Amino acid sequence: MKYRSRLKYILKTASTVVLFTTVITNSLSAQTPVVTDSVLQFSADVAQFRINDSLSLGEVYFAIPRHGLNFIESENGFRARYSFEVTVSRKNKIITTENWTATSFAALREDIKATQSLFNVAKFQFKPGSYVIHTKINDLNSAVHGEKKVPLKIRGVPADSLGLSDIELATEITRDTTQSVFHHNGYRVIPNPGRLFGDGLIILRFYLEIYNLALAENAFYTVQYRIFDSDNSVVKNFSPRRRKTVATNLVDVGGINIVTLHTGVYTLQVTVRDKISGQKVLKEQIFYVYRERDMKDREKVIAQHIPKNMLFKLYNSYDLQKLDAEFESAGWIATRVEKEIYKSLDLVGKQQFMGQFWYDRDPDSTTVRNEFREEYLARAEYARQNFGGFKKGWKSDRGRILLMYGTPSEIERFPSEQGLRTYQIWHYYEFEGGAVFVFVDTHDWGDYSLVHSTARDELHDEEWERWLTIQP
Template sequence: MRFLMKRKSLTICLIFLNLILSFSLFAQQQDTLSFITEDQFHFNYDFNFFRTGVNNTLMELYYSVSRNNLEFVPDSSGWVANFICVGEIWQNDSLLMQTPWSNVDRIDSVAQIKPGQRLYGVGYFPMKPGDYLLKIYMQDRNSGFQRSYQSEVHVDSFATDHLDLSDIQFASQIRHSDQQNRFYKSGFTVIPNSDRLYGTGLPMLMFYSEIYNLKKPQEPDTTKYSVTYRIIDSDGQVVREFPEKVRLKPGASAVDVSGMNIISFPSGTYFLELQVKDLFSGEEVSKKGKFFIFRKGDLAMSDSAAAANARKKIEAAYERVYQEMTEEQINEEFNAAKYIATGEEKNIFKKLDMKGKQAFMVEFWKKRDKTPETAKNEFRDHYLRLVNTANQKFREMKHGWRTDRGRVLLLYGVPDEIERFPYSAENKPYVIWKYFSIQGGVITN
């Protein structure tokens, strides 16, 4: 392993030689380094039903992935991420439909990747009434990281002889458009919000729905229909009702697109109720959709007594964790933490019996918890996730955290950028890890 420093940019590169001289494409994918663990990976999906044709149902499947969860690799035009999402519809252990959607994201520089950015996709399945199983598979083609999900799906038919409504599709953005794309429908580009989460970063609750079977008007006053919106909390209480809107009928069907600012609402689970009334026939129909609001400030604990009480509960929880571990498991955890332990802590740990080690480990992680007011020790959880990642990815030794790459990962975290260089006549294959934020160089033991 070599360490390089560019003085002007203070960029530190960690170069690891790959001792394998030749390998297949599949082996390359498996050896590709990905630092995303199961609980760090942010992939969401949602689905809604709409009428298509006279008596058919279309299921729209929405999905999104955090941009910084994907691995970008250099190409001739900059950097590119590539992931595939596959949707399957099953019924009675039989595969009825399978559709893959390829997704490519190109950027000029990795500096364009910011926290909170999401990449969205949508797919479609024509469905008949019945019960199904939806299976979703997602894979990052650059890193090889993959996950799978499944949900039970019940499909009803839409009415043909009376007023009816589609599901409410929650969106992160809706705009008028005359250019058809994968998110286009009925004159709008509708970017889905697949986790239905709104709040400080997304203060506008935006949604799309379709109205079916409006009656043909016979008199001027009956050419209209009305729409009413209500927001209901998790206790079933109406927390806001908006004034009724009266609109002209464009035909037997209509599209309802709207948005409202919900930034003043506290964090919680809510329901949007949409009610439509045909002013000619007098028919009414309503539909509800669940959504969520999260504002970070709502969870801040200002009461010091409550914070202290919560801290005691956290410590008691970790005491139980170590009481259930064997001495060998506790030793293994501390050994993996030696990179961040002081010399004094190492000497003390050697002299402790089982009960002493249990108490020591609680205090060891407590001193390093940067957010003691929260319900868990994020520092410990993050560090042990990195240990697990090192064990999975760096298999030159039984314990991946003991390798050079494992040690660097635990000391400095996930690299800001990774460059891979294949085998050539002059060099063996190698990988460069770049850390842009480290000042003054790297110190190794």
């Protein structure tokens, strides 16, 4: 498979301490996180680039689901406003905190699509060491919010050693002279924090920097690219390409066609060898592929291969029935793609998948506990015990609202009176400026149905009170 020519550009010394901005890009629907329980499930990733022997540029990338923000009507259409708070800490001590706000405009509501992501980046200077990046994102038009902690280990690159930056995966790379926040040595690199490629992104685009090449007459170096699947088997192997060494620090920009790769987890490996010094260095980056066609040919679906933590060990003890039951209860927060992939996996694949499913939603991946999972399953159990009837508790209307939006701020309960049915009104005071959900026991069976809500994208019926009347 052919790949784009790698372009080289002499590096400039980075001088920016903190930068941030936003850009909208259409990408895979599978990559778009979902909003549940007023929690914004955004993607985040980090990469580091050398400044000098003692400093590195650390970049933090974000992908926010545009449709998950609350757009309110404004003079020229609809506007969403959201804020960032990024805290950098080391050894439980806060080093710095940066805050900023961003805005997204849409002429029509129809212009806000599930396939759109808002990409953002913040840049910091680091000395070598281990750090934690804690990010909070708040929708300023509603109570929707999200938090995520990402570890970042800064490794210094000595001046006498061949070195590579991290591999930054991208949704788009173009030549750039605007010096925008996405600018990298002559290129505009729009990040792909979710690392997901496939039907919407068939080119694996990436950017990395090469440091400390030896300069001499007729000096050259080679770059080789390989892709491994989850079994560590080579699925793409390109011959080393020879490059002329025109500077000690260079850039490598690539795009590999991955249209033949099936759904699964892969690793991109880049190896650089300096002919003059004889030094060799390599860097790897995990990425994911999802293809709709694989769902029609389940034998081709590659089970997820992911790092282990306590949750993965827990699911290794689950049988198929227990796994299916838990994933079924999580149906309200699972994406369509996740549901299709889960159905395609065997026992081992489902065990690994469930660990990754909750890991992706963990607001703090630096700790052992997964608070999001614990809270969600606790609500699912409450729904099972209290909302059961002809449906499983979590499948009922009240169960769905409880699992998707969390525990209500207040519940008004109205018992049956002469000629009127029993009903409940759930209030969420911090959601969308105050949302209401009305449930009526429409059949007098104790199985309450949602008949009206003021929440966006929920059933809306201004004449809901007609459901209260018991017809003779």
